[in-house]
Amino acid sequence: MLAGVMSAGLMSSPARAQRPDTTGFEITDPLVLRKCGGCHKTDSTNRVARLSYLRKTPEGWEASVRRMASLNSVKIDPAEARSIVKYFANRQGLAPAEVAPGRFETERRLVEYRYAADGQTERTCRACHSLGRVILQRRTKSEWELLIATHRGYYPGSDFQAFRRMAPPAPDSAPQPHPMDQAIGHLSRAFPLRTPEWTAWSATMRPAPLEGAWSLAGHEPGRGAFFGRMVISKVPGTDDEFTSRATYRYASGGALVTRDGRSVVYTGHQWRGRSTPAGMPPDSSMREVVSVEPGWQEMSGRWFRGGYDEFGMDVKLTRVSPGAAIAGVSPVGLRAGSRDVEVTVFGANLPRAATAASVDFGPGITVTRVVRSSPDEMVVRVNVDSSARTGQRDLFAGGASLRNAVVAYSRIDRIKVTPQSNMARAGGVRVPKMFAQFEAWGYVNGADGKPDTDDDLNVGTVPVRWGLEEYGVTFKDDDTQYVGALDQRGFFTPNVDGPNPARKGSRNNIGDVWVVATYTPEGANARALKGRSLLIVTVPLYMRWEPSRTAP
């Protein structure tokens, strides 16, 4: 089975020996050469077989090192493995522009991704895994060929699934390449080893200077927006490893959280860390996957945890400058005619002694008093005119401004449940459960009066009644009885894994259901609004590929 892979490797080696292929990267690190050199030969130009001809994310390199240890019997201790991953991620990593389209993969986001550039290649790769794995790699053509050979060697089943023609070409059609050739051709054109992006980035790349105070803003599904501060310090003796302390408060409910973390920044822009809230057990720790924007003034990404990385929060960090800055406002939606509404403005270096006159929410919204004001947070009370025009308002306060900070509205036209489709997995007996969190958002249709158009305004999350409804697929569909329970916070807990004798045919506790949110607007004759999302509760995974899951 492995003969195919080996012979492919052997065939290419003598060819390189005769005429050195200098498209690859030189590798001179003694540890890499010592650990990898047993199988990967170095040529006369310091190019190492296979290793010199690919670029990947830190996760990609970590997966390779783990595979070499688990399948190819490489003896390597964790410190050496970390050093090798760092060497490759920095020397043969990806530029910020190359990472951007595939960030959903490393941030472990459950999104619906369509790869539009080549449908056949998408089908070939996505038969088994996300396209994110593919678009976060760069290889020479012969390396893309060897990657396919490796797949065929390790997983012969792929020949009968993804790598075969699904049907013979129509008699009168033009010649169609085999799916494998199509993928190799496309990938070697779309994701070559050498790119202008990497040439430019590797010329300016340096350890990211991130020390200092950062303003933190984020959103956690189910708990809402949070704001705070993160102080980053360098680990002594290193230039790309950091410790961090994040302190933030949820805008709704006011819970204060402090997290202590440690991280490595790979390739000058890929923050990979882990943080734990003070006084909490280690299993509440979160992996931090954050991208540092070129210029080192902004970072954004996702912090996550859970059996399937499903508990996560979007985070955005902005370097605190000497001047005042506004990070966000809560609540965002201000209904026309409401009186004495408490609004909190979050930011950095806000004036300690702000006056009502110095906080300007624009036409129709009047600040009546400042309840309290500190550098990070200002609490004010506002009245909204009953004739306030529907629309977004910029905020100006204490010398700082925020575009589209709040929305004045008179009526919520519809609600939307996010995510629009979601997935949970049965578990709890032998494998972890995959939970699902939903949120309901209020929308105003905007000037055109039509839903789902660009001028719609999001007025923030709204309180709703949650319920499950049948998504009818089969005759006498009874999934809602078995898949699990949805609580009134929009949090879905799946049922246990394993066959269920109570179901016909001992089926698993899986199925398709609608998650339905019902919002009752204020007012006596208001009509209830409904929104829904498709939830697929499905089978577990018995093999977990994400190397970061078991990493410290």
Next chain:
Amino acid sequence: MRHLKAINRKARTIDQLNTPATPDVHDQPDVVALQGNSGPRVPDGPHVPLGCSFVFAPGWEVDSSGSTAGLCQPVERDLYDCYVTCFWPIHVPDLLNHAPDWTNKCAAAQQDWRKIDLIFP
């Protein structure tokens, strides 16, 4: 079939589906419409979140229509086939390389599924 004429609503709907789409970019929500008059309109695929492999019928997380209704049920009944033949290498360990003794503790997954190991390659 040009000599057949649609006479009821269902037939007209079928006829419309098979009629080349008018290349009016304002009416068409997707790029398919920009492909002009060649062939029938391709309907959108099922709405499936990331992580699903749904190319095969049945798939692992969802079947080819985006639902769980067509999956092998219970999954334990089908597990060893996926394992021995490397049928679902991303979802189930494979016999060849990663977990040669995955089934040692459970002869019949339908009864012994509590002994199935979770594999971190």
